[in-house]
Amino acid sequence: MTRILSNFAEISANYNLALVDLWGCVHNGQAIYRAAEAALQGFRKAGGCVVLVTNSPRPTIGVQAQLDGMGLARDAYDGIATSGDAAQAGMLMGAVGRRVWHLGPEKDDGFFTSLPDWAKDQPPIERVPFDEAEGIVCTGLFDETTEAPEDYRGRFLSAKARELKLLCANPDIIVDYGDTRVYCAGALAQLYDQMGGESFYFGKPHPPIYDLARRVATATGLKFSEERTIAIGDGIATDVKGGMGEGVDTLFITGGLAAAEFGTDIESPDPALLDKWIAQQAIQPTFSIGRLR
Numbered sequence: 167m168t169r170i171l172s173n174f175a176e177i178s179a180n181y182n183l184a185l186v187d188l189w190g191c192v193h194n195g196q197a198i199y200r201a202a203e204a205a206l207q208g209f210r211k212a213g214g215c216v217v218l219v220t221n222s223p224r225p226t227i228g229v230q231a232q233l234d235g236m237g238l239a240r241d242a243y244d245g246i247a248t249s250g251d252a253a254q255a256g257m258l259m260g261a262v263g264r265r266v267w268h269l270g271p272e273k274d275d276g277f278f279t280s281l282p283d284w285a286k287d288q289p290p291i292e293r294v295p296f297d298e299a300e301g302i303v304c305t306g307l308f309d310e311t312t313e314a315p316e317d318y319r320g321r322f323l324s325a326k327a328r329e330l331k332l333l334c335a336n337p338d339i340i341v342d343y344g345d346t347r348v349y350c351a352g353a354l355a356q357l358y359d360q361m362g363g364e365s366f367y368f369g370k371p372h373p374p375i376y377d378l379a380r381r382v383a384t385a386t387g388l389k390f391s392e393e394r395t396i397a398i399g400d401g402i403a404t405d406v407k408g409g410m411g412e413g414v415d416t417l418f419i420t421g422g423l424a425a426a427e428f429g430t431d432i433e434s435p436d437p438a439l440l441d442k443w444i445a446q447q448a449i450q451p452t453f454s455i456g457r458l459r
Contacts, residue, residue, distance in 0.1 A: 167441055168418065171455040174205045174398075177417075183383050183390065184209060185376075185409070186243070187399025188220040188229075190422030191458055195343035198238050201459035206242040215388045216243040217379045219397075221369040221404060223250045223305035223335035223351060228276045245382035249369025250277055250305075252378050253335040256368055258288050262301025262331045265294045269318075269354065270305030270335075277305055277335060296321065302332040304355060310348040315357045322358050332358050332365040337372065338404060342423065370401065371408030398458060400424070402444075406451045418451035419458055432456055 171177065178184075184206070189195060192202045206216050222229050226246045254277060257266070268278070278293060302325060307313045325332070334355035340347055355365040368374040380390050395414040399405025400422020409416040420440060421432040427443045428435035433456040440454060 168444060168451050168454045170435065170437060170440070171417070171453050173459050174417070174455070175208065177396075177453060178209050178212065178214065181214060181394050181396045181415070183215045183217070183388060183395040185217055185219045185379055185395065185397045185414070186458075187370075187401065187405045187419070188218055188222070188233075189338075189341050190400035191398060191405075191419050192218070192238065192242075193233075193236055195341065196236070197344075198236050199457065201457060203239055203242045205459050207239065210241065210244070215383055215386055217382050218243050218246045219248075219370065219375060219379050219399075220246070221249040221336045221338045221350070221352075221375075223253065223270070223274050224248060224276055225250045225254055225280045225282075227280050244386050247375055247379040247382050249336050249375055252368035252374040253277075253303075253333060254281070256366060256374070257291060257303055257333055258282075258285050260289075261366055262303065262333045263299070264289055265292050265298060265300045266303045266333075267296045267299035267301075267330075268293050268303050268305070269308070269332075270303075270351065271308055271310070274305035274335075277303070296324075299330060301330050303335065304332055304351045305335045306351045307349055307354065310350075311346075313349075315349060315353045318354060318357065319361070322361055322363060325358070326361055326363045330363070332363060334365050334367050335369070337367045337369045338401070340423065370399075370404040371411055373411070376408065376412050396452075402447050402449050402451070407449050410449065415452040417458075418454040419456075420454050421456045 336351040338350040339352045392413045397409025398417040400419035406416045420435040
């Protein structure tokens, strides 16, 4: 059984590093959860290090700008590790070729233009039309407000026939943008895999983003240890599964993506419903809490 917490401070003294999800945990895409912000500020004031670990396909500079725009206090975290950063590194190393078709909205153009300094020593990546591509870089749907993964089945049949590999910059399947639920790049990659294509993943729950997060944390002077690290987030198959794979404790935010499963009070999940649902997932978080606070 997972232990249900009232607030993060109940256990925070046991850890010196928190790997914290963003969507559904710190914000909903439109507004910051101020209780979560305060909890992270308190953890840092007590000597803890916070690395925001997000499956956003944007590099850190883009996520930083988004958080600043929403008003997240800079003293709530020490650094950021994004799926975009990890996937971008894979792309620049030629994971799906050097002539790629970008499947995603224009807002994700920074994935190709905001490049790390070391990229200048790599052969360039060229965005080309689908018919000329050696591989696919997927950052999301072209229009997440009107489209669904099935809309891409025809294009994926053609890609599979050409044996194109797909680089997924965001393994999330869905995310809640305010009160609206939208598909992410992970839903497209999942469909491509189901059709017999081959997709590469770099964000949670896969190892590359955790390697990056540890580098971000150690750059602050932290001495990393699994025993003193906790992964926090609302994705049972991403945040919790990923944390378990890294051998660290996990704190599941029940008031995020799966909130409807645990009763009517988002702040206080029903223990019986929570235990039943977790058993069905076969993924066991160390701790659970309604909202990060």
